[in-house]
Amino acid sequence: MRYRLLGKSGLRVSQIALGTMTFGTAVEWSRPEEECRPVFDAFTEAGGNFIDTANMYTGGESEGIVGRLIKADRDRYVVASKYANAVPGTGDPNAAGMHRKSLTRSLDASLKRLGVDYIDLYFVHWWDFTTPVEEVHRALDDAVSAGKILHVGLSDVPAWVVSRAQAFHDLRGLVPIAAMQLEYSLVQRSIEREHLPLAAAHDIGVTAWSPLAGGILTGKYTRSAESGGNNRMDSMQLQPLDERNRKIAEALDAVADRLGATSGQVALAWIMSRGVIPIVGATRPDQLTDNLRAIDLVLDQDVLAELDAASAFDAGHPYSMLEWDMPMALGYGGMFDQIDIPRFPGRR
Known part of the structure; x- marks a missing residue:
């Protein structure tokens, strides 16, 4: 495992983060704790220390499982969680949203579920356009001052919001934005327009969710022998398996075959070449171990140019x-x- 500095936070985090959205049993695609532990152990044994969860993943089960998994050596891990979303059906309009009441309730509940005194990196999970940027930022700054969180992040948010928040840090001394979390992969490169240049300008870390595009970039749907002819899309699939994305996946498969690597490894290595930390989930330890081998895969400029051209947007x-x-x-x-x-x- 190699480690990166997370923006200007000074935090040293593993080049790949472990995604825990599937930790729990609340939804059809999630897994019970006894199946999650081997995945977590494989990540830890490989040197991984960056764990990503959220207050609403599997109805809160994910945070509870993560808390039990890290309990024996809590200080070793950099734990990221999120707020602003709520499980449907609460009947409470203030259970979700970015406002201070939602933040306070969500943060206290997350600390309790995780069984920790502080969360290393706390994200606003998405931007709902109902609370002013400064109000959200001040509430996050107060949580840092209270010692409940150490660093602040913004997820699934327009670049102008991050820029405005960073201006409040520069001009008013509010806590800086340490990281952004955004969808990024060979089939979804739109953050290259504004977010990545913004991150470079202000030294903000970037983590990528869905780096394998829900399986499209693993060969699952393009290598007939591996897919067994089954092209049924996963229920959590966000990117379509349309003609463009299939061509990107096939070009990726060809590169992977030449390099003697898997398609997923090359896709993750491409993301890491951009200075972005992919968030990788797995249901089995061998899946995770296979993806972690991307850390040792260095793509030369010709390969990067080939992948860029195949995935042009x-x-x-x-x-x-x-x-x-x-x-x-x-x-x-x-x-x-x-x-x-x-x-x-x-x-x-």
Whole structure:
């Protein structure tokens, strides 16, 4: 295992995080604790220390299981959890949301379920556009001052929200944003437009959920011998197995075959080459161990360029305009091919 600094928090976290959304028995695709422990043990034995959970994963069971798994050596682990979502059917409109009441209730409940005094990294799980950025940020800052959380993150949130929150840190001394958690994979690269440049500019860590696109990037649906001809999509599948994504997966399979690696390993290595930490879940320890081998896989520039081309996406305006000859010529005085221009979406 190798470790990365999580933004400017100073935290040293494993290059791959363990996702625990399947820890518990509350939903059809989750697993009981006795099946989760071997997965956790395999992660720990490999040197993993970054655990990702949330208050609503499997109705709260995930946090409870994580708490019991880390109890013997709690300080070794960097535990990330989240708030703002609530299990449906509570009948309480304030059980969810980003506001201070929701944060206070959710945080105290998470601390109790986890059996810890503090949470290392606490995310706003999603942005509901009902509470001002400064109000959310001040509530998080107060939780840090109270010692209940150590660092703050924002998940599934527009880049402008993160930028505004970071401005409150710069100008008013509120706690900095340590990390963002976003969907990112070869089939979903939209965060390259705004979020990744923002993260680089402010030294914010980025973690990626669904790095294997729900199985699309594992060969599950493209390698007929492995899929057994079964192309039925998983109930948690968020990305479609459309023509574009199938072609990306097939190009990935071809690269993996040349490198003597699995498709999943190459997909994870591609994400890590971007400085992003993939969150990987597994239902069996051998699945996790197989994915962790991506850490030892270094993709050269030709392979990265090949994967980038296979997964190219529409960067949209204004980035797509930067491909036009006129802006490139005028904007750089006709010398764009002689100037070291930073990489941006759509750049040729």
